[in-house]
Amino acid sequence: MYDKLRHLMEKYEIFLIIFLALQPVIDVLTTLCLSLNINITFGVIIRFSILFMSILYTFIKSMQLGKKHYIYYLIILFCTIAIGFVYNYYSKPIFSIGEEGKFIIKVIYIIIMILTYSLAFSSLKIKLELENKLIKYILISSLIINIIMVVSIATSTSLTSYDYSKIGYSGWFY
Numbered sequence: 001m002y003d004k005l006r007h008l009m010e011k012y013e014i015f016l017i018i019f020l021a022l023q024p025v026i027d028v029l030t031t032l033c034l035s036l037n038i039n040i041t042f043g044v045i046i047r048f049s050i051l052f053m054s055i056l057y058t059f060i061k062s063m064q065l066g067k068k069h070y071i072y073y074l075i076i077l078f079c080t081i082a083i084g085f086v087y088n089y090y091s092k093p094i095f096s097i098g099e100e101g102k103f104i105i106k107v108i109y110i111i112i113m114i115l116t117y118s119l120a121f122s123s124l125k126i127k128l129e130l131e132n133k134l135i136k137y138i139l140i141s142s143l144i145i146n147i148i149m150v151v152s153i154a155t156s157t158s159l160t161s162y163d164y165s166k167i168g169y170s171g172w173f174y
Contacts (some may be wrong), residue, residue, distance in 0.1 A: 021137040024144040054116040
């Protein structure tokens with residue numbers, strides 16, 4: 001059981017590195033879903049799934065590495081979020097669980113991912129030449145972004161950055 005869990009954790013760490021390169025593709029698919037008036041986008045589903053798996057990974061990996069301060073931080077984060085949620089429930093005249101949930105997920109996503117990547121990098125730097133892989137996948141991600149920007153502007157299908165003026169383009173990224 002422990003070997004199987006360790007193997008899954010190692011595969012997830014490798015996936016996290018590849019996930020960096022996939023960010024622009026996920027963003028373009030999100031824009032496509034929004035242009036088709038689909039409320040639950042591909043990006044939301046993927047990122048929520050990754051967020052959930054990253055929380056599990058952070059709990060398990062921090063216990064394995066003896067870095068319990070990660071768990072304490074997560075507990076404090078979730079308590080703070082819960083207190084804010086309850087406060088907003090009683091203080092806001094119009095309370096929408098869906099909107100509050102989306103806001104909470106947007107807030108904690110980056111925090112959880114930073115913690116997760118911190119643990120994954122510390123684990124992977126022992127096993128792999130992490131710098132070379134990171135540079136490679138960040139380069140791939142940058143190339144994807146640049147190609148999308150050039151193609152979207154060249155085909156005049158790029159989204160404008162601002163609704164009120166025609167200054168700036170965001171490519172096909174929402």
